[in-house]
Every structure is written in structure tokens, then in C-alpha cells.
Amino acid sequence: MSEVVKFGRPKGFFETFERRPGSIKKNMSYCPGCGHGVLHKLIAEAIADFGIQDKTTLISPVGCSVFAYFYFDCFGLQVPHGRSAAAATGLTRANPESIVIGYQGDGDLAAIGFNAFIQAANRGENYCVFFVNNAIYGMTGGQMAPTSLLGQKTTTSPYGRNALTEGYPLKVCEMVSQLEAPVYVERVALTSPANILKARKAVRKAIQISMEKKGFAFVEVLSGCPVNLKLKPADMDKFIEENMTKYFPLGVFKDVADEREPVKRAVPVYDREKVEETLYRAMPGGNEAHESLDSPLFDRELRVKIGGFGGQGVLSLGLILAAMGKYRNLNVSWLPSYGPEMRGGTANCAVILNKGAIGSPIVDSNCDLLVVLNRPSLDKYLPELGENGVLMYDSSTIKEAPQVKPGQKAIAISAGDIAEEFGNLKCANAVMLGAIGAMLSKYYLTPADAAKFQETAEAAIAECFAGKDKIVKMNAEACKLGFTKMQNAQP
Ligand SMILES: Cc1ncc(C[n+]2csc(CCOP(=O)(O)OP(=O)(O)O)c2C)c(N)n1
Ligand code: SF4
Ligand SMILES: [Mg+2]
Known part of the structure; x- marks a missing residue:
């Protein structure tokens, strides 16, 4: 072991420290005496x-x-x-x-x-x-x-x-x-x-x-x-x-370095079958009972982003959509954004549905379906909507029709007003869920998949609000209402 002390810059450092503020890129950014x-x-x-x-x-x-x-x-x-x-x-x-x-x-x-x-x-x-x-x-x-x-x-x-x-x-x-x-x-x-x-x-x-x-x-x-x-x-x-x-x-x-022999551990082996067995466990009632979606929409990854105020049920709407995907044998991810957003600011979550593997749970571009329940979320996330993406917005809070690019769709549903009329403003997210179902049924789902929407939504709502029977019932009804309203509103 060399004991020669060298002065100057060791070769183990980069020549310049790119992140160093100011013009001198050769000094570290630590304080004097650190x-x-x-x-x-x-x-x-x-x-x-x-x-x-x-x-x-x-x-x-x-x-x-x-x-x-x-x-x-x-x-x-x-x-x-x-x-x-x-x-x-x-x-x-x-x-x-x-x-x-x-x-x-x-x-x-x-x-x-x-x-x-x-x-x-x-x-x-x-x-x-x-x-x-x-x-x-x-x-x-x-x-x-x-x-x-x-x-x-x-x-x-x-x-x-x-x-x-x-x-x-x-x-x-x-x-x-x-x-x-x-x-x-x-x-x-x-x-x-x-x-x-x-x-x-x-x-x-x-x-x-x-x-x-x-x-x-x-x-x-x-x-x-x-x-x-x-x-x-x-x-x-x-x-x-x-x-x-x-x-x-x-x-x-x-x-005890002189007494120790090199430690040899077996290198873990990636066993695809075992991983799949663990990840894709059979669902209640057996996987066959929840056959896969066959609409062409699901031949590729479907990327969803939902935004609104904390408290509008943004995260649970995402969770329900993810659970619905799971019930139809899709791989799903749900990524909520916590933090200050939860205290009245903008909350959001990303949901990805894919028959294949999901690489990253982040949706910050190429979004297929953007659901916004308030204006700040519209302004913030609209740039993330992909080429042929669909924007669904709550027109009871967003009064001005948003401008989308050619190829994109902007669909309004006054989810807040409908929920209020229904008797509970908190159900605006469930109304929106129903509206999403009607929109998907009209444009993207095969008749067989469309026919399963409500049943799958109810199973997912029950999972999301497990043990709260009244809330489950109320949300399932609000979802049905949103579906009908959207169906009737669409030409
Ligand atoms: C999960 C998380 N908790 C807290 C922080 C805030 N945080 C940043 S550095 C730090 C303490 C660092 O102290 P130390 O490890 O002693 O390093 P030093 O700066 O003294 O070298 C804390 C609490 C953080 N960044 N992430
Ligand atoms: S002196 Fe203290 S504050 Fe400054 S860089 Fe070193 S550890 Fe951080
Ligand atoms: Mg320290």
C-alpha cells in the first residue's frame, strides 16, 4: 500500500465540477473548514x-x-x-x-x-x-x-x-x-x-x-x-x-481483516416464472371469471392522469380505475401525489393500465385520458395530453371550454352540479367515473367490454371503500347516474 502523500488534485475526481456555481468549476461547493x-x-x-x-x-x-x-x-x-x-x-x-x-x-x-x-x-x-x-x-x-x-x-x-x-x-x-x-x-x-x-x-x-x-x-x-x-x-x-x-x-x-476469507454469496437469479406467480396471483373467483378486455384500446399502454383539489376524491377515482383494470386482468399502477397538495392545493394521480409490463408509473407526457376537476389542474396538466388524447373536465368548475389540439377530444360533464343534485357533492368523482364509462363505451370499447363497465366499477368501488356499505352504495349509484347523463349528453 503506497504511503506517498501527493499534493494537488487526485485523478479520482472529475476535471471540472459541473454543478459548482460560479465560474470556478474546480473547487468544491463545501463551506470553508468543512x-x-x-x-x-x-x-x-x-x-x-x-x-x-x-x-x-x-x-x-x-x-x-x-x-x-x-x-x-x-x-x-x-x-x-x-x-x-x-x-x-x-x-x-x-x-x-x-x-x-x-x-x-x-x-x-x-x-x-x-x-x-x-x-x-x-x-x-x-x-x-x-x-x-x-x-x-x-x-x-x-x-x-x-x-x-x-x-x-x-x-x-x-x-x-x-x-x-x-x-x-x-x-x-x-x-x-x-x-x-x-x-x-x-x-x-x-x-x-x-x-x-x-x-x-x-x-x-x-x-x-x-x-x-x-x-x-x-x-x-x-x-x-x-x-x-x-x-x-x-x-x-x-x-x-x-x-x-x-x-x-x-x-x-x-x-479482523487478516483472519477473514473473501465472502462469497450466491448471486440471485431472476426467475421469471416465480416472479409472475407471485405478482399475478389468482383473483377471487378465479382469473377466468374476470376475462381480459378485448377492446383494441388496450392493445397498448393506457395512460391516465387525474387532477383536482385535495378532497375532491381525485386519488380514490384513480384507485377505482386501477382496481377496475385489475379486475379485467390488466397490469395496473396508481401513483398518487401527496405533499402540500393534500392541504387544499392541487392533487393528482397517475394510473397506467397495460396488458404487458408497466415500465414506470409516472405519467408526465403522452397522456391518453386526462380527467380534471378544477381549473389549476387543467392549466397544469393539459400540456401532458397526448396526440389523440381525451380530456374530460368538470364543467361545473371549469366554465370556459378548454382549447385542445386537433385530434384531441375535450368532453365536458358537470360532475359537481350532478353530484350536488344527487345529494352529495363528494360523489362528483363517482359521477365522473360513470361519465368516463359512457365516453369509453361510445368511442373505444367493444360492446362486450362496455356491457361489463358498471359491474366492474361496482366491484372496484366496493374494494376501495371496503367495510363502508353506505358509501359503496352511494358511489355506485352516482357512477350509474354519471354514465346515463353522459350517454344522454353525447350526440
Ligand atoms: C426523507 C427525508 N427526510 C428528511 C429530509 C431532510 N434532510 C435533508 S439532509 C438532512 C440531514 C442531513 O444531515 P447529515 O446526514 O448529518 O449530513 P450533513 O449535511 O451534516 O453532512 C435532512 C434531515 C430529506 N431530504 N428526506
Ligand atoms: S460546513 Fe457544514 S453546512 Fe457547510 S458544507 Fe460542511 S457540513 Fe455542510
Ligand atoms: Mg451531519
């Missing part, structure tokens, strides 16, 4: 020196190092918060030849991702983890991390961390080293040059263990976040050495 850049350099240098760039995947976490893949010139994977260990497990199991590096902050690893992490360590997964303990949630502005020190003031512990209310700082090295499987566990600090050299050695050792496929290697790195600890960069090292290392002592906690 430890992330130093650790990045140690890892990049090791990857280049070991000549493993073309088989290494570095997993970027969520945290200040979220864009690590803009720096490292190797394969990169950016995972959701705390999911590093799950992704690393999949990667190394599916491709044992790959060298996988997990890079996680203390929020990412020791809070939201702790279970995934400790289980991966306990299974001895074949990868190494660099754990940046800066005692804070850096990226989000200084909230308390599981590793914040007792008495440490953060935005969420303004009086200082108190063991009685927030518990003790989590000693991750101490915990991991108690497990059987891990091969190597060390804690280092990025403070003095001597400590950085020790960190460099630890980084190299962990990567070496991964190259030799000996199992799980873990390096905790005490690192500075002067911005959120409100310290000058020059005082940061002092804080780490005087405060952090007292609670998080440096050193090797476990090293």
Missing part, C-alpha cells in the same frame, strides 16, 4: 491509486454531500435519505465484482437510516462505509443529530442537548464493533495533519477490504461543520479534539 472536502480527497486519491475507478460505485447520501457524484470520477448512485445500506446491499449482491462505497452523514446514517445500516453491518455486506460525524444536520441548517454532544446547542436543542430528553450521543463505532460480521471498524478525525494521515490510512484499508471482498468495513470520521456549530474554521479542529474526541475516542475498534 470536513467533507478533505474526506472526498482521501477517497478519490485511494480510488485512483488502486486503479478501481471503472468498478467502483460511490453512493451519495442526502446531506451536504448529496452531490458527491459531481466530484468522484467513478460510478455514482444518489439514494434517498438513509437508504445507502439498502442500495449497497442490492449492488454488491447483484454484482459481487463491483466495489461499493457508502458515504453517509450522521443524520443520514445514525438517524433515518440507522436500521438499514446496522442490519447491513450485521449481515456483513461486502462494502465499506465512510461515516461523517459532524455532530449536526449540516445541510438543513443545524438541527440536532444523534451524535450531537451533551450540552450542544442546535436549532432543535436551543438549551443544549439534554440526556434526559434527547438521550445520549450515539456511539456508532462502539455499536458496530460489537457485531460479529464487521471486519474493520475505526474512528478517525480530520483535524491535524497527523490525524488526516491516519484517516487516509483508514480510508485505504477499508477500500482494500472491499476490493478483497472480505465483508463490511466501517470508518467513522469526526469532521467539522463550522457554519452550523458557529465556529471559525480555525476553531473547529480545536472543538473536535477537545470536545468530540472525549466522547468519541479515536482508534481501531475492531480489525
Whole structure:
């Protein structure tokens, strides 16, 4: 192992960092005094020196190092918060030849991702983890991390961390080293040059263990976040050495690398038959009882988007359509959009129906059927309607007839008014469902499929509102009403 220290830029980095704001594309975007850049350099240098760039995947976490893949010139994977260990497990199991590096902050690893992490360590997964303990949630502005020190003031512990209310700082090295499987566990600090050299050695050792496929290697790195600890960069090292290392002592906690043989796991085999058997289980009453739709419309993927206000039943309308597809032996997906939309804004869901496999559940273009219950959804989603797509809109809220392109259809149904007359405005979505049925029956369905619409809709409504008999009955009736109204309205 080379111990020659090189200055300058390691080859493990890209020449320029494209995402870096401003004209200087060669600097990282970390704050002055931040430890992330130093650790990045140690890892990049090791990857280049070991000549493993073309088989290494570095997993970027969520945290200040979220864009690590803009720096490292190797394969990169950016995972959701705390999911590093799950992704690393999949990667190394599916491709044992790959060298996988997990890079996680203390929020990412020791809070939201702790279970995934400790289980991966306990299974001895074949990868190494660099754990940046800066005692804070850096990226989000200084909230308390599981590793914040007792008495440490953060935005969420303004009086200082108190063991009685927030518990003790989590000693991750101490915990991991108690497990059987891990091969190597060390804690280092990025403070003095001597400590950085020790960190460099630890980084190299962990990567070496991964190259030799000996199992799980873990390096905790005490690192500075002067911005959120409100310290000058020059005082940061002092804080780490005087405060952090007292609670998080440096050193090797476990090293059995010399005793361990390479770990060999069977590579999982994709067994199509087994997957299909699990995915396409027989439906109640047997699949034959729900024979497939034979209308030509379903010879290709049918992409539906539904939009409206939260509370208008947008999501349940989508769910019912998806369940209807399922009852007619189609593959289906339903993708709701949660978040602020649920509190009065625009809610939407995407439904895909396909006799074949569905690639992605997202509908953001080439939409075949767009159903909108309010004006903002019309404005937002109309550009997603495909060439010969159909727009169905609630004319009780959208007064002005929308302009669609040649080849597209715009069909109005005053679902809200009809539902109100029926006695319950909440049934506007079921009225719309019936109207969709009438529209499909007129233009797209074979007589046999059209005849089955109401029966299938009722089964799907019953599934969606299981156990709520009154609601099931009311929605089934509203659906019938919507069907008749649309049928009568169509020339
Ligand atoms: C599922 C989810 N929950 C919460 C967040 C908000 N979030 C972004 S980064 C972060 C904490 C990161 O802290 P840490 O892992 O310590 O990294 P640092 O920035 O300190 O390097 C949180 C809570 C998120 N992005 N995703
Ligand atoms: S906020 Fe803290 S962890 Fe994030 S880049 Fe700045 S110094 Fe580093
Ligand atoms: Mg942190």
C-alpha cells in the first residue's frame, strides 16, 4: 500500500465540477473548514491509486454531500435519505465484482437510516462505509443529530442537548464493533495533519477490504461543520479534539481483516416464472371469471392522469380505475401525489393500465385520458395530453371550454352540479367515473367490454371503500347516474 502523500488534485475526481456555481468549476461547493472536502480527497486519491475507478460505485447520501457524484470520477448512485445500506446491499449482491462505497452523514446514517445500516453491518455486506460525524444536520441548517454532544446547542436543542430528553450521543463505532460480521471498524478525525494521515490510512484499508471482498468495513470520521456549530474554521479542529474526541475516542475498534476469507454469496437469479406467480396471483373467483378486455384500446399502454383539489376524491377515482383494470386482468399502477397538495392545493394521480409490463408509473407526457376537476389542474396538466388524447373536465368548475389540439377530444360533464343534485357533492368523482364509462363505451370499447363497465366499477368501488356499505352504495349509484347523463349528453 503506497504511503506517498501527493499534493494537488487526485485523478479520482472529475476535471471540472459541473454543478459548482460560479465560474470556478474546480473547487468544491463545501463551506470553508468543512470536513467533507478533505474526506472526498482521501477517497478519490485511494480510488485512483488502486486503479478501481471503472468498478467502483460511490453512493451519495442526502446531506451536504448529496452531490458527491459531481466530484468522484467513478460510478455514482444518489439514494434517498438513509437508504445507502439498502442500495449497497442490492449492488454488491447483484454484482459481487463491483466495489461499493457508502458515504453517509450522521443524520443520514445514525438517524433515518440507522436500521438499514446496522442490519447491513450485521449481515456483513461486502462494502465499506465512510461515516461523517459532524455532530449536526449540516445541510438543513443545524438541527440536532444523534451524535450531537451533551450540552450542544442546535436549532432543535436551543438549551443544549439534554440526556434526559434527547438521550445520549450515539456511539456508532462502539455499536458496530460489537457485531460479529464487521471486519474493520475505526474512528478517525480530520483535524491535524497527523490525524488526516491516519484517516487516509483508514480510508485505504477499508477500500482494500472491499476490493478483497472480505465483508463490511466501517470508518467513522469526526469532521467539522463550522457554519452550523458557529465556529471559525480555525476553531473547529480545536472543538473536535477537545470536545468530540472525549466522547468519541479515536482508534481501531475492531480489525479482523487478516483472519477473514473473501465472502462469497450466491448471486440471485431472476426467475421469471416465480416472479409472475407471485405478482399475478389468482383473483377471487378465479382469473377466468374476470376475462381480459378485448377492446383494441388496450392493445397498448393506457395512460391516465387525474387532477383536482385535495378532497375532491381525485386519488380514490384513480384507485377505482386501477382496481377496475385489475379486475379485467390488466397490469395496473396508481401513483398518487401527496405533499402540500393534500392541504387544499392541487392533487393528482397517475394510473397506467397495460396488458404487458408497466415500465414506470409516472405519467408526465403522452397522456391518453386526462380527467380534471378544477381549473389549476387543467392549466397544469393539459400540456401532458397526448396526440389523440381525451380530456374530460368538470364543467361545473371549469366554465370556459378548454382549447385542445386537433385530434384531441375535450368532453365536458358537470360532475359537481350532478353530484350536488344527487345529494352529495363528494360523489362528483363517482359521477365522473360513470361519465368516463359512457365516453369509453361510445368511442373505444367493444360492446362486450362496455356491457361489463358498471359491474366492474361496482366491484372496484366496493374494494376501495371496503367495510363502508353506505358509501359503496352511494358511489355506485352516482357512477350509474354519471354514465346515463353522459350517454344522454353525447350526440
Ligand atoms: C426523507 C427525508 N427526510 C428528511 C429530509 C431532510 N434532510 C435533508 S439532509 C438532512 C440531514 C442531513 O444531515 P447529515 O446526514 O448529518 O449530513 P450533513 O449535511 O451534516 O453532512 C435532512 C434531515 C430529506 N431530504 N428526506
Ligand atoms: S453546512 Fe457544514 S457540513 Fe455542510 S458544507 Fe457547510 S460546513 Fe460542511
Ligand atoms: Mg451531519
